[in-house]
Amino acid sequence: MPSLWPPRPAYPHNPCRFRRGALHGQQLEVRMTKPYKRSISDSAKSNFHPVAEAAEVVRRVVDHGESLDRLLVQSNLSGQRSEPVFREIAYGTCRHFPHIDWHLGMLLERPLRKKDRILHFLMAVGVYQIEHMRTPDYAVLNETVRAASSLGRDWARKLINAVLRNYLRERNPGKLPEMPEHQVHAFTEFLFDLIRSDWPERYLEIAKASNARPPLTLRVNLAKTSRDKAIQALKENAMACTATRDSPAGLTLSSPVPVKQIPGFCQGEVSVQDESAQLAALELGCDTNLNVLDACAAPGGKTTHLIELLGEGRSITAVDLDSRCTLIHQNLARLGLNANVVAGDLLKPETWWDGNPYDRILLDVPCSGSGVIRRHPDIKYRRKPRDLDTLHDLQASLLASVWKLLCPGGHVLYVTCSILHRENDGVIADFVAQGDDREVLAIEKIPGVATRFGMQRLPGFGDGDGFYYCKIRKPLRTAGE
Numbered sequence: 001m002p003s004l005w006p007p008r009p010a011y012p013h014n015p016c017r018f019r020r021g022a023l024h025g026q027q028l029e030v031r032m033t034k035p036y037k038r039s040i041s042d043s044a045k046s047n048f049h050p051v052a053e054a055a056e057v058v059r060r061v062v063d064h065g066e067s068l069d070r071l072l073v074q075s076n077l078s079g080q081r082s083e084p085v086f087r088e089i090a091y092g093t094c095r096h097f098p099h100i101d102w103h104l105g106m107l108l109e110r111p112l113r114k115k116d117r118i119l120h121f122l123m124a125v126g127v128y129q130i131e132h133m134r135t136p137d138y139a140v141l142n143e144t145v146r147a148a149s150s151l152g153r154d155w156a157r158k159l160i161n162a163v164l165r166n167y168l169r170e171r172n173p174g175k176l177p178e179m180p181e182h183q184v185h186a187f188t189e190f191l192f193d194l195i196r197s198d199w200p201e202r203y204l205e206i207a208k209a210s211n212a213r214p215p216l217t218l219r220v221n222l223a224k225t226s227r228d229k230a231i232q233a234l235k236e237n238a239m240a241c242t243a244t245r246d247s248p249a250g251l252t253l254s255s256p257v258p259v260k261q262i263p264g265f266c267q268g269e270v271s272v273q274d275e276s277a278q279l280a281a282l283e284l285g286c287d288t289n290l291n292v293l294d295a296c297a298a299p300g301g302k303t304t305h306l307i308e309l310l311g312e313g314r315s316i317t318a319v320d321l322d323s324r325c326t327l328i329h330q331n332l333a334r335l336g337l338n339a340n341v342v343a344g345d346l347l348k349p350e351t352w353w354d355g356n357p358y359d360r361i362l363l364d365v366p367c368s369g370s371g372v373i374r375r376h377p378d379i380k381y382r383r384k385p386r387d388l389d390t391l392h393d394l395q396a397s398l399l400a401s402v403w404k405l406l407c408p409g410g411h412v413l414y415v416t417c418s419i420l421h422r423e424n425d426g427v428i429a430d431f432v433a434q435g436d437d438r439e440v441l442a443i444e445k446i447p448g449v450a451t452r453f454g455m456q457r458l459p460g461f462g463d464g465d466g467f468y469y470c471k472i473r474k475p476l477r478t479a480g481e
């Protein structure tokens with residue numbers, strides 16, 4: 001067992017520890033290749049403890065690249081009174097883990113044995129609470145130690161106590177040995193380097209915004225009510241909110257609440273949707289009676305917005321893979337709306353397309369999610385270098401495929417929730433180079449950072465997430481005709 005007694009001097013005096021911290025960073029790159037069999041409750045054994053459960057969730061996200069949302073839904077605490085605190089601890093520790101991990105690397109004399117790695121995450125959860133929550137330090141120490149016992153590791157109580165006490169004593173010495181920049185900003189090295197190279201002037205602000213707690217933003221269904229009325233209804237229920245700057249239908253709650261408590265949610269007067277996501281349907285521009293395709297539609301956030309904007313009875317087809325269409329139906333049902341939902345593969349339009357070309361196509365492709373890390377901090381651990389090649393190829397194939405479904409004079413709005421050039425301008429550059437029937441149009445209704453082909457919103461711009469939009473028109477006649 002790593003020894004911490006007697007307490008060592010503050011870690012600036014021990015530069016070799018820096019290397020150990022860096023090694024931890026590399027361990028983050030391990031990815032799960034096989035399904036992980038243990039359930040979260042197994043880890044907590046009989047004396048289930050919420051802090052132990054949070055540590056296990058973080059371990060599975062960081063070491064195995066599992067989905068944070070899915071783990072939280074599966075957890076024993078889902079629906080329990082302590083769920084909000086448990087979620088805050090799990091989310092927050094995932095958000096800040098690369099930074100916390102560096103400190104733990106300094107404080108531990110050597111890494112824990114593989115079978116005891118859960119304790120590393122238990123300490124990380126403790127450090128997160130000390131740094132970012134209002135829980136008194138003594139309570140954090142007590143609960144973390146108790147959580148170790150609940151995991152059947154009584155032997156580690158002293159170790160955990162010592163590490164957290166040393167952390168409290170030494171976390172802010174005058175000078176720390178140099179921490180790698182990606183860990184200063186709580187990012188994995190690969191993702192941080194990509195963001196810094198794509199946004200050399202703005203990467204620090206992006207990292208900061210990506211580590212902030214995201215706001216809960218609503219989209220008011222302007223076909224049913226007004227934004228002012230929605231704000232009034234929220235205020236009457238003691239829920240403070242502000243109107244979003246760029247989306248005329250958006251409002252942001254000052255403190256998140258369970259959606260079912262939001263007035264008008266169950267009646268379909270409001271939906272949860274980020275401000276940047278709300279701007280896509282506005283930009284698509286469907287003011288006349290046009291044939292519209294929402295490609296990559298699930299779970300239906302933008303489909304339902306399009307229907308709210310256009311009115312029912314308009315021709316809107318929403319396509320997604322079979323397994324995802326239930327989500328679209330659920331969203332439509334809650335809002336009492338209808339659309340032509342088609343379970344189909346966009347890469348094989350011959351299997352589902354009726355041959356009627358579309359005037360407008362919204363193509364919201366699968367992407368790295370690098371613009372929504374503040375909502376999904378697990379993206380930091382789930383994304384690997386090879387994913388970007390795979391995603392780029394899929395994005396390019398989807399764009400090429402839907403292009404064939406577009407009528408001359410119509411346009412596609414290509415959208416990602418990524419801030420990486422390769423998935424954004426990179427896909428468009430390849431696409432426009434492949435034919436002279438592709439005219440890039442200006443983005444008109446979305447403020448942001450203009451890029452070579454489109455418009456980028458960075459995370460935290462307005463109230464919104466990081467999104468990219470590019471509009472491409474198919475001319476009525478191609479050159480030479």
Ligand SMILES: C[S@@+](CC[C@H](N)C(=O)[O-])C[C@H]1O[C@@H](n2cnc3c(N)ncnc32)[C@H](O)[C@@H]1O
Nearest residue numbers: 296297298299300301302320321345346364366
């Ligand atoms: C970013 S999400 C779309 C979000 C959606 N537009 C919204 O606002 O709620 C991307 C979607 O693309 C879908 N998708 C990926 N490949 C596809 C394919 N070959 N055919 C149809 N849909 C696909 C995924 O199932 C996923 O639902």
